[in-house]
Amino acid sequence: MSHADTRSAARPAPDQPLVDVADYVLDYRIESQEAWDTARYMLMDALGCAMLAMKFPQCVKHLAPVVPGATLKGGARVPGTALELDPAQAAFCIGTQIRWLDFNDTWLAAEWGHPSDNLGTVLAVADWLSRSNVRNGGKPLVLRDVLHWAIKAHEIQGCYALKNSFNRAGMDHVILVRLASTAVATAMLGGNREQVVTAVSNSWIDNGSLRTYRHAPNTGPRKSWAAGDACRRAVIHALNAITTDEPGYPSALSAKTWGFYDVAFGGKAFEFERPFGSYVMENVLFKISFPAEFHAQTAVECAMKLHPEVKDRIEGIERIEIETQEAGARIIDKTGPLANYADRDHCIQYMVAVPLIFGRLTADDYTDAIAADPRIDALRAKMSVRENPQFTKDYFDPGKRYIGNSVQVFFKDSLRTEKVSIDFPIGHRRRRAEGIPVLLDKFRKALAGYLPQVQAHEIVEICEQTGRMLDTPVPAFMDLFAMRAGS
Numbered sequence: 001m002s003h004a005d006t007r008s009a010a011r012p013a014p015d016q017p018l019v020d021v022a023d024y025v026l027d028y029r030i031e032s033q034e035a036w037d038t039a040r041y042m043l044m045d046a047l048g049c050a051m052l053a054m055k056f057p058q059c060v061k062h063l064a065p066v067v068p069g070a071t072l073k074g075g076a077r078v079p080g081t082a083l084e085l086d087p088a089q090a091a092f093c094i095g096t097q098i099r100w101l102d103f104n105d106t107w108l109a110a111e112w113g114h115p116s117d118n119l120g121t122v123l124a125v126a127d128w129l130s131r132s133n134v135r136n137g138g139k140p141l142v143l144r145d146v147l148h149w150a151i152k153a154h155e156i157q158g159c160y161a162l163k164n165s166f167n168r169a170g171m172d173h174v175i176l177v178r179l180a181s182t183a184v185a186t187a188m189l190g191g192n193r194e195q196v197v198t199a200v201s202n203s204w205i206d207n208g209s210l211r212t213y214r215h216a217p218n219t220g221p222r223k224s225w226a227a228g229d230a231c232r233r234a235v236i237h238a239l240n241a242i243t244t245d246e247p248g249y250p251s252a253l254s255a256k257t258w259g260f261y262d263v264a265f266g267g268k269a270f271e272f273e274r275p276f277g278s279y280v281m282e283n284v285l286f287k288i289s290f291p292a293e294f295h296a297q298t299a300v301e302c303a304m305k306l307h308p309e310v311k312d313r314i315e316g317i318e319r320i321e322i323e324t325q326e327a328g329a330r331i332i333d334k335t336g337p338l339a340n341y342a343d344r345d346h347c348i349q350y351m352v353a354v355p356l357i358f359g360r361l362t363a364d365d366y367t368d369a370i371a372a373d374p375r376i377d378a379l380r381a382k383m384s385v386r387e388n389p390q391f392t393k394d395y396f397d398p399g400k401r402y403i404g405n406s407v408q409v410f411f412k413d414s415l416r417t418e419k420v421s422i423d424f425p426i427g428h429r430r431r432r433a434e435g436i437p438v439l440l441d442k443f444r445k446a447l448a449g450y451l452p453q454v455q456a457h458e459i460v461e462i463c464e465q466t467g468r469m470l471d472t473p474v475p476a477f478m479d480l481f482a483m484r485a486g487s
Contacts, residue, residue: 014197014250017270018204021156021179022196024276025187030151035278039147040470042105042154044463045286045439046116047079047481048446049104050097052291052363054080055450059100062225063093074135076128079481080450087128088235091181095120095228101363102224102345103291105284105427107154108395108403111161112294112327113173115284118153120231121181122146125188125238126474134475143477144470149184151281156180158280162398163271167331169264171208174230178203181234189242198248199241204260205252206233216334219343273398283401286427288438290361295328296348298422299405303355305420306409310356314375316411322352323388323406323421325395333385341366352407353379394423401428440464455480 030036053059063081065071066089076090077083079097083090095117098104105116123146130140157180166175182203186196209229213222240246253260254269261267290300299322310317324333334347344350344366353376354365364370391404406421426435443463447456459480463469 012251014201014248015253017253018197018200018248018250019193020276021183021200022193024156025152025183025196026193028152028276030148030278032278032282035151035281036147038281038284039151039154040463040466041286041436041439042116042150042281042284043119043143043147044443045288046098046104046119048443049099049101050079050094051446051450051481052103053097053100056100056363058221059096059224062096062228065089074131076124076131077475077478077482079478080483082483085124087124088232088239090124090128091120091235092225092228092232093120094123095177095231096225097228099227100224101291102293103287103363105286106294107158107161107280107284108294108327108401109158109162110165110396111167111173111176113157113161113176114227115154115157115180115280116150117174117177117227117231118157118181118184119146119150120228121185121234122149122153122188123474123478124231125185125235127478129188130474140473140475142470143472143474146474147470149188151278152187152276153180153184154280154284155276155278156183158284159272159274159276160270162273166208167211169208169266170210171264172211172214172226174226175208177227178206178230178234178237181231182237185234185238186241189238191238191242194248195241197250198246199237201249201252202237202240202246203234205249207260207264213342214346215331216336216343219346220340221342223342223346283429285401285403285425285429286435286439288427288435288442289425290351291345291363291366292351292361293332293346293348294425295325295332295403296351296405297425297427298403299324299328299348299407300351300355300361301422301425302405302407302420303352304359304361306407306417307355307357307359309417310409311359313411314357314379316413317379317382317409318412319410320352320356320379320383321406321408321410321419322348322383322385324348324385324391325404326387326392327395328403328405329385329387335380338371344371347380348385349380349383350376352383356409391423400424403428451481452484 072086075084078093126141157176182199186199332348338344355361394400394402402423404423408419409417
C-alpha cells in the first residue's frame with residue numbers, strides 16, 4: 001500500500017470479522033437441543049456462583065451504583081441485593097458476582113476464559129429491557145430469550161479463543177467478554193446490522209486490559225471484577241450504537257498502523273477454526289467440585305484421590321511431582337509467598353497442597369486463616385511442576401479438549417504413591433451424566449446458603465421444570481433473587 005493510500009479518508013467496507021459477528025447474532029437460529037439443555041444448567045450454575053460470592057465482603061463492596069444514591073427505580077435487579085440499577089452498572093455487578101470465586105464455567109484453547117461472564121450483560125439488559133417494555137405496554141423477555149443470547153455470547157467468545165491467543169500478547173481474556181457481550185447486547189436492544197458492526201468496532205478500539213492482575217508478583221482481586229467491567233463497557237457500547245448517531249469504525253481491526261491487528265496483535269489477522277454455531281455451549285466446561293483455576297481442576301481431583309494415603313504422613317513427604325499442560329505450567333506454577341486470595345486460587349501448588357492435607361478445596365480454603373497453616377507452604381516448597389507434552393496435545397485436540405494433570409507423592413522412606421493421572425474433570429462434556437447431578441446440588445446449596453428459604457425453594461422449583469423455567473418472565477425471575485425487607 002502506498003503512502004497516499006494510507007492517508008486516504010475513504011471509508012472502507014467493514015472488516016469481515018465485524019460483519020460475521022453481526023450476521024451471527026442477528027440471523028443464526030439455534031437448533032441444538034444439547035446447547036439449549038446445557039445453557040439451562042449454565043444459568044443455574046452461574047447464579048449459584050453469584051450467591052456463593054455474596055458471603056465475601058470484598059465482593060459485596062463492589063455491588064453498588066457508581067456513586068452513592070444513583071439507583072434507578074424499575075431498573076435491572078442485582079441478585080442477592082435490593083439494588084435496582086441502570087443496565088450498565090447492573091451488568092458490572094452481576095458479572096462481578098458470577099466471576100468472583102472463579103467457580104463458573106470455563107473455556108480453554110489458545111485463549112482462556114469464562115463464557116458465563118457474559119450473563120452479567122445478558123441478564124442486566126434483559127431485565128431492564130423487560131421492565132421498560134412492560135411500562136410501555138409491551139411484553140417482557142422470558143428466560144428462553146436469556147438462554148438464546150447466552151448461547152450466542154458463549155459461541156462468539158469461545159470461537160475467537162480457539163485460535164487466537166490474546167494472553168500471549170499480554171491482554172486479558174475479558175477482551176472477548178466485552179466483544180461477545182457488545183454484539184449480543186446491541187442485538188437485544190433491537191440494533192440492526194450496521195449498529196451491531198458499529199458497537200463491535202468500538203469494542204475492538206478499546207483494545208484490551210493487561211493481564212498484570214492475574215500474575216505474580218501483582219496478582220490481585222481485579223481479576224474477580226475484570227469481567228464485570230467488560231460487561232459494563234459492552235452495555236455502554238451497545239447503548240451508544242442504538243441511541244446516538246455514533247458512526248462505526250469499519251477497519252478498526254485492519255487499518256494500517258492504527259488498527260487492532262497492527263497495534264496489539266503483531267500485525268496478524270484473526271484465525272478461526274470453525275464458523276459460529278452452538279459448539280461452545282455444547283462443549284463448555286463446568287467447575288462443579290472445586291473453585292479453582294481450571295487448568296488445575298484435575299490436579300485437585302488427583303490430590304483428593306491421594307488424600308487418604310498421605311493425610312497421616314504429611315511430615316514424611318520428601319517431594320511431590322505435578323505434571324500439567326503447557327498453559328497450566330505457564331500461568332499457575334507459582335513459588336514464593338502468596339499475598340492474597342487471588343494469588344492462592346491461581347497457584348497449582350496451593351490447590352494441590354490443601355486437598356492433600358485436608359481432603360477438600362473450598363472457597364474458604366483460600367482465606368488468610370487457612371493459608372496460615374504452615375503445612376501448606378511446607379508442601380508447596382516440596383513440589384515440582386512440569387509440562388507433560390501429551391497433556392498439552394490433548395488440550396488442543398478439538399475432539400478431546402482435555403485438561404490433564406497428574407500428581408505423585410514421594411516419601412522420605414523411599415516409598416511412593418501411585419502416579420494418579422486424570423485427563424478431564426467432572427465438568428467436562430464427556431462426564432455430563434456424572435456431573436449434572438453434582439452441579440444441581442451445588443446450585444441448591446448455594447441458594448439455600450444465602451437466600452431466604454421460601455425464595456430459594458421457589459427458584460429451584462422453577463429451574464427443575466424445563467418448560468416452566470423457559471417461559472418465566474425475566475423480571476419475575478430476577479425478583480425472586482431480590483433481598484426483601486426483613487430478609
